[in-house]
Amino acid sequence: MLKKLLPFVEHVLKKPVWDCRMCGQCVLHSTGMTCPMTCPKTLRNGPCGGVRENGNCEVIPDMQCVWLKAYDRKVYLPLPTVWKDHFNELRPPVDMRLQGSSSWINLVTKRDQQTPAGWSTTDESH
Amino acid sequence: MSQMREKLENTNEVVFTSEFPALDGGGMAKVEKNAARLAPWFVGVNATDNPAAHAHASNTASAIAMKMHGIEPIMQIVCRDKNRLAIQADMMGAALHGIDNISLLTGDDVTAGDEPESRRVFDIDSTQAINIARIITTGKYLSGRKIDPAPDFYISAVENPAAPPFDYRIERALKKYRAGAKYLQLQICYHSDRLEKFCAGVAKIAPDLKLIPTIVLVKSAKPMSFMHDKVPGIDIPQDILNRVSSAADQAEEAYKLTVELAKHAMTLPSVRGLHVTDFRHDDSLERFMYDLGQKPRN
Numbered sequence: 361m362l363k364k365l366l367p368f369v370e371h372v373l374k375k376p377v378w379d380c381r382m383c384g385q386c387v388l389h390s391t392g393m394t395c396p397m398t399c400p401k402t403l404r405n406g407p408c409g410g411v412r413e414n415g416n417c418e419v420i421p422d423m424q425c426v427w428l429k430a431y432d433r434k435v436y437l438p439l440p441t442v443w444k445d446h447f448n449e450l451r452p453p454v455d456m457r458l459q460g461s462s463s464w465i466n467l468v469t470k471r472d473q474q475t476p477a478g479w480s481t482t483d484e485s486h
Numbered sequence: 487m488s489q490m491r492e493k494l495e496n497t498n499e500v501v502f503t504s505e506f507p508a509l510d511g512g513g514m515a516k517v518e519k520n521a522a523r524l525a526p527w528f529v530g531v532n533a534t535d536n537p538a539a540h541a542h543a544s545n546t547a548s549a550i551a552m553k554m555h556g557i558e559p560i561m562q563i564v565c566r567d568k569n570r571l572a573i574q575a576d577m578m579g580a581a582l583h584g585i586d587n588i589s590l591l592t593g594d595d596v597t598a599g600d601e602p603e604s605r606r607v608f609d610i611d612s613t614q615a616i617n618i619a620r621i622i623t624t625g626k627y628l629s630g631r632k633i634d635p636a637p638d639f640y641i642s643a644v645e646n647p648a649a650p651p652f653d654y655r656i657e658r659a660l661k662k663y664r665a666g667a668k669y670l671q672l673q674i675c676y677h678s679d680r681l682e683k684f685c686a687g688v689a690k691i692a693p694d695l696k697l698i699p700t701i702v703l704v705k706s707a708k709p710m711s712f713m714h715d716k717v718p719g720i721d722i723p724q725d726i727l728n729r730v731s732s733a734a735d736q737a738e739e740a741y742k743l744t745v746e747l748a749k750h751a752m753t754l755p756s757v758r759g760l761h762v763t764d765f766r767h768d769d770s771l772e773r774f775m776y777d778l779g780q781k782p783r784n
Contacts, residue, residue: 401565401592401606405613406658408592409646409673410718418718419595431651448657450617450665453570453610453628477630478621482664 366462384458385472390446392433399426404451450481488586489558490530491640494669494696494758501759502780503560503671503698505532506552509543514551521555526782527775528762530587532671533559536567539599546579553585560642561585564593569609570618570628577622581637589642589671590615598718613658613665616643620666641666646673647684647699649719656687659695669696671761674713676722678750689755696758699751703764703774704740707731741770745777752778 367382374380378388381397387404388395396404400419407427410418417423433439434447452475458466466472493501504524509516524531533549536542543551549559563576577588592612596604610618618628625636643662647655659670670688675681681699688695704710707730714722726743733739748760760778764771775782 400595401608401611403592403608403611405611405661406654407649407651408612408719409644409649410594410598411646411649411651412718413650413721415650419597421718425650427654428651431654448661450613450661453614456609476628478626478628479617480621480624481617482620482666 363462363465366465367460370462370464382460382463383454384461384463384466385455386463386467387451389439389443390449390451392430392435392447393437393439394426394430394433396426396430396451402454403427404454452476452479488530488640490560490587490642491668493529500752500780501529501698502527502775503530503532503759503761504528505534505761505763506548506557506559508534508537508540509548509551514555517551517555521552521557523771525556527771527780528557529759529783530558530560532589532761533561535562535564535591535593536599537594539566539594539596539601539604541599541601546576546583546585549580549585550583553583558587559585560587560589562589562591563615564591565608565610565612565615566593566596566606569607573610573615574618574622574627577619577637577639578633581622581639586638586640587642588619588639589644590619590667591644612643613662616641616662616665616667623666640668642669642671643667644673645670645684646675646719648673648675648677648680648721652680652683653687655684656691659684659688660692663692663695667695669698669758672697672699674700674702674720674763676710676720676726676747678747681751682754685754685756693756695756697754697756698759698761699754699757700761700763701744701748701751703744703762703770705770706736706740710740741774745774748774748778 378395379398383397407425411425415428417425493499507520533545535545545561549561552559561580590612596602596606619639619641623636623639625633645659710722713720730736730740
């Protein structure tokens with residue numbers, strides 16, 4: 361029951377505020393409270409090289425680059441230091457199986473922290 | 487043994503790289519002709535992966551063809567057209583043919599190309615792809631499945647020093663370095679101040695990361711205006727555009743400007759070479775290389 365209800369509640373709350381795409385592995389806290397899945401290239405580790413001179417997106421020219429927004433918010437919003445510190449961490453590839461599920465459940469069960477067996481980063485602090 | 491690795495890691499030589507023209511036909515004769523033009527000057531040459539979102543002969547096939555003709559390929563893999571399985575297959579395909587230089591890029595969007603109706607993939611991003619290439623050099627796929635012996639990739643990436651958000655570009659370079667990139671080829675940059683700031687920033691936080699800025703040979707103001715107007719991420723200051731467009735001899739003025747930009751870039755911290763491209767049919771490559779004090783390699 362909860363598994364069916366929570367994704368609905370989460371979507372209703374997060375869609376209007378963050379344009380949530382229900383990837384099921386929310387990283388908002390570490391990306392300046394800006395959803396990287398709203399980047400047309402769904403980049404989770406920073407902007408591409410196509411950001412326009414006015415700061416807008418390569419793909420959608422009248423939209424500000426998602427990562428420009430994320431970086432500005434990371435700098436200016438009064439977010440917890442630990443969240444800001446996570447901004448430059450290497451976020452792993454998205455687990456496509458979690459699409460549409462509740463990231464709240466996946467957070468509690470730590471399912472959202474599962475990565476492929478071969479995944480490792482050189483930066484052990486993250 | 488990758489000459490790119492040898493030169494960048496074990497010598498202080500200035501390393502010049504270039505881009506192999508995309509292949510659409512003409513078979514090996516065309517490869518041979520282009521290889522003959524580039525071989526005297528460049529340590530490594532990029533084998534592109536559907537550049538500007540236009541389909542061409544594949545990155546792997548082109549890299550193999552280049553290698554057969556005495557060119558050391560730097561095989562690019564972009565994240566736009568392939569999921570993580572296909573990207574790892576590209577890497578292993580390269581390794582199978584002794585191609586060690588792998589460069590990982592996000593890739594222009596499909597809307598930049600001539601088939602904008604295509605599905606864009608972006609299953610992983612460039613930094614994740616760099617990390618996966620590094621993981622493969624430790625002897626396993628992303629899944630953990632063993633690879634024995636492990637390929638010995640010399641991994642690189644790209645970055646745009648002149649696109650917003652400027653400060654974050656430096657941190658992103660560090661992130662790519664930590665993921666496994668040993669050097670970055672940089673996007674075309676006509677803002678010398680931005681390039682200076684980027685190189686100084688990288689030298690400070692990632693001193694072992696080597697930078698290779700890009701210089702593009704043009705014959706007039708027209709291709710410069712094209713880049714400025716049509717290529718997202720490239721901006722050319724108006725005074726520089728005016729300098730070339732108002733010159734009596736545009737080709738000569740564009741050439742002088744290019745040499746100035748190149749010489750300036752080579753003085754910057756962490757810069758270990760230049761990536762030299764041209765806008766097709768440009769015949770100034772030899773003159774340019776001699777003017778930078780280079781001699782043809784044997």
